[in-house]
Amino acid sequence: MRILLAGAGHAHLGLLRHARRLRTAGVDLSLISPPRFHYSGLATGILSGALAPDAGEIDVARLAADVGVAFHPSEVAAIDREGRQITLEDGTTLPWDALSLNIGSRTADLHALGDAAGVWAVKPLSQLLDLGRWLNAEIALTGRCPALVVAGTGQAGIEVTAALVGLCERSCVTPRVTLVGPPPGGVWAPPAAIRSVVAAIERRGASILDGTVVSRGERRCRLASGQEIGCDALVLATGLVAPRLAGGLDLPVDPAGRLMTLPTLQTTEDARIFATGDCAVGASDPRPCVGVFGVRASPVLAHNLAALAGGRPLRAFRPQTTWLSIMDLGDGTGLALRGHAWWLGRLPLSLKRRLDLGFVARARAAPVAGERPDV
Numbered sequence: 581m582r583i584l585l586a587g588a589g590h591a592h593l594g595l596l597r598h599a600r601r602l603r604t605a606g607v608d609l610s611l612i613s614p615p616r617f618h619y620s621g622l623a624t625g626i627l628s629g630a631l632a633p634d635a636g637e638i639d640v641a642r643l644a645a646d647v648g649v650a651f652h653p654s655e656v657a658a659i660d661r662e663g664r665q666i667t668l669e670d671g672t673t674l675p676w677d678a679l680s681l682n683i684g685s686r687t688a689d690l691h692a693l694g695d696a697a698g699v700w701a702v703k704p705l706s707q708l709l710d711l712g713r714w715l716n717a718e719i720a721l722t723g724r725c726p727a728l729v730v731a732g733t734g735q736a737g738i739e740v741t742a743a744l745v746g747l748c749e750r751s752c753v754t755p756r757v758t759l760v761g762p763p764p765g766g767v768w769a770p771p772a773a774i775r776s777v778v779a780a781i782e783r784r785g786a787s788i789l790d791g792t793v794v795s796r797g798e799r800r801c802r803l804a805s806g807q808e809i810g811c812d813a814l815v816l817a818t819g820l821v822a823p824r825l826a827g828g829l830d831l832p833v834d835p836a837g838r839l840m841t842l843p844t845l846q847t848t849e850d851a852r853i854f855a856t857g858d859c860a861v862g863a864s865d866p867r868p869c870v871g872v873f874g875v876r877a878s879p880v881l882a883h884n885l886a887a888l889a890g891g892r893p894l895r896a897f898r899p900q901t902t903w904l905s906i907m908d909l910g911d912g913t914g915l916a917l918r919g920h921a922w923w924l925g926r927l928p929l930s931l932k933r934r935l936d937l938g939f940v941a942r943a944r945a946a947p948v949a950g951e952r953p954d955v
């Protein structure tokens with residue numbers, strides 16, 4: 581059975597460790613992905629300058645080679661469900677018997693701001709890393725922080741604002757960072773935790789402005805209210821939605837365009853297409869876009885792809901109902917969140933570093949014994 585893995589997100593990175601088991605089950609596995617993966621848990625630490633630029637980078641091409649999986653360093657441009665083939669960005673077509681999607685998410689861009697010069701989105705993460713390089717170069721050139729506007733007051737907007745302030749603190753320049761959006765709130769953290777973290781970034785020099793960025797002009801941004809504010813760089817942290825590729829499949833999706841899946845990780849109306857991570861959402865147990873769900877789904881996905889090839893029963897993935905999330909606030913502190921519990925301080929960040937650097941080290945390491953290619 582020819583199974584194509586589209587995207588080297590968290591679930592597929594884990595699945596590579598099961599390559600031999602899949603081969604034994606009769607699966608001919610191929611992976612299509614950009615050659616390098618950027619791990620989101622370390623992205624804001626890199627942006628703030630606390631970590632080296634390559635701290636979260638994983639060489640996917642090498643990992644695939646290590647386990648004998650055919651690798652195509654490209655992106656899937658189109659999927660033909662009827663004809664059971666995909667087209668890559670360079671025009672190559674590949675046939676499949678089953679397809680597994682782990683292609684992450686993109687930043688929602690309701691006001692089509694993303695294509696203008698001087699606009700960076702939090703996803704794909706490569707843009708956030710480019711923003712850090714640009715900002716460091718600007719500060720080195722001018723000796724001051726350019727006017728930075730972060731659109732979106734959710735978890736990513738607040739974390740990125742904190743990281744930008746951290747970058748300024750490390751460069752010994754006064755931060756000029758404005759976070760624009762509705763008053764910070766939402767279900768991602770208890771209200772008291774959000775108030776504490778917002779107060780902390782305001783104390784460090786960030787400003788919060790109630791509004792919506794609707795357009796971008798020369799060194800300015802316009803808000804829905806008509807107000808204009810100075811803006812040399814605009815960062816979009818306006819929510820995560822599924823890549824357009826997922827929406828183009830004519831399969832059921834949620835309002836964010838995420839493919840609806842069964843507990844077996846198959847899409848609800850095409851048993852030959854599996855989807856995991858941010859591009860998917862369990863129809864019976866929806867969860868937000870958080871990396872841990874892809875990591876946890878990985879062994880179930882490996883089992884189910886092997887079971888599909890062998891004609892055996894598939895297993896169910898049951899995502900946890902509470903999970904740990906730790907924000908890096910760019911100044912050596914972090915905000916840990918789990919259900920209704922939260923903790924702001926230095927210890928949460930040390931724990932985050934241990935977990936995230938551990939993840940990257942394990943993902944970079946040679947595959948576990950017994951999973952080396954037998955060819």
Ligand SMILES: Cc1cc2nc3c(=O)[nH]c(=O)nc-3n(C[C@H](O)[C@H](O)[C@H](O)COP(=O)(O)OP(=O)(O)OC[C@H]3O[C@@H](n4cnc5c(N)ncnc54)[C@H](O)[C@@H]3O)c2cc1C
Nearest residue numbers: 587589590620621655656683684857858869870871872874
């Ligand atoms: C600023 C920020 C900080 C975050 N911090 C955390 C955190 O600390 N912890 C946490 O759990 N979550 C965090 N998140 C959320 C996290 O980024 C996502 O939930 C997680 O990355 C989703 O994992 P995934 O495996 O679905 O996809 P991803 O990790 O996004 O991986 C998808 C991969 O697919 C590739 N791809 C995309 N399109 C195609 C295509 N057409 N063909 C082939 N390949 C393709 C991409 O290049 C990418 O390598 C953060 C998000 C942001 C924006």
